[in-house]
Amino acid sequence: MKARLVQTGPEGAGLLARLHGMCFHREAAWDEAAFASLLATPGMTALVAAVPAGEASESAPAGLILYRLAADEGEIITLATLPAMRRRGLGGRLLGAALAEMAMSGARRAFLEVAAGNAPAIALYEKHGFSRAGLRKNYYATPAGGREDALVMALAFGEGCGCDV
Secondary structure, three states, rough: OOOOOEEHHHHHHHHHHHHHHOOOOEEEEOOHHHHHHOOOOEEEEEEEEEEEEEOOEEEEEEEEEEEEEOOEEEEEEEEEEOOOOOOOOHHHHHHHHHHHHHHHOOOOOOEEEEEEHHHHHHHHHHOOOOOOEEEEEEEEEEEOOEEEEEEEEEEEEEOOOOOOO
């Protein structure tokens, strides 16, 4: 799918919050203040995937990734695509761009957390070279009011990260 990746800063916090809210259940969605605070953190980057919509010159946001670099480590904070746009390569494109930036900036490894039951996301991360590194018990809230474990996944750059964009 044709998509343009656009970097945004704190001014994009409202858009990021709306996108996040459309991708995650209410208990897991982050609000504008959360995104503004995260984007004010040194080393934090947000990319939005914009896809063609309507007229040729129009585009609509369809996904996002928020990631940070600190010293020689990267961390994927959140990655999301709109439900109607999933399974079209947007998540892989966003992830690949973030990993490429981390590698070019000298990161030696990257980390992320993912819901243990989110098989499509786990498969995407494994395709890009991540492997399971740990478990955080009861990390995520569920729509039913319960808790779900998170897998901690890690990637060592230079070991087939699949970060080509």
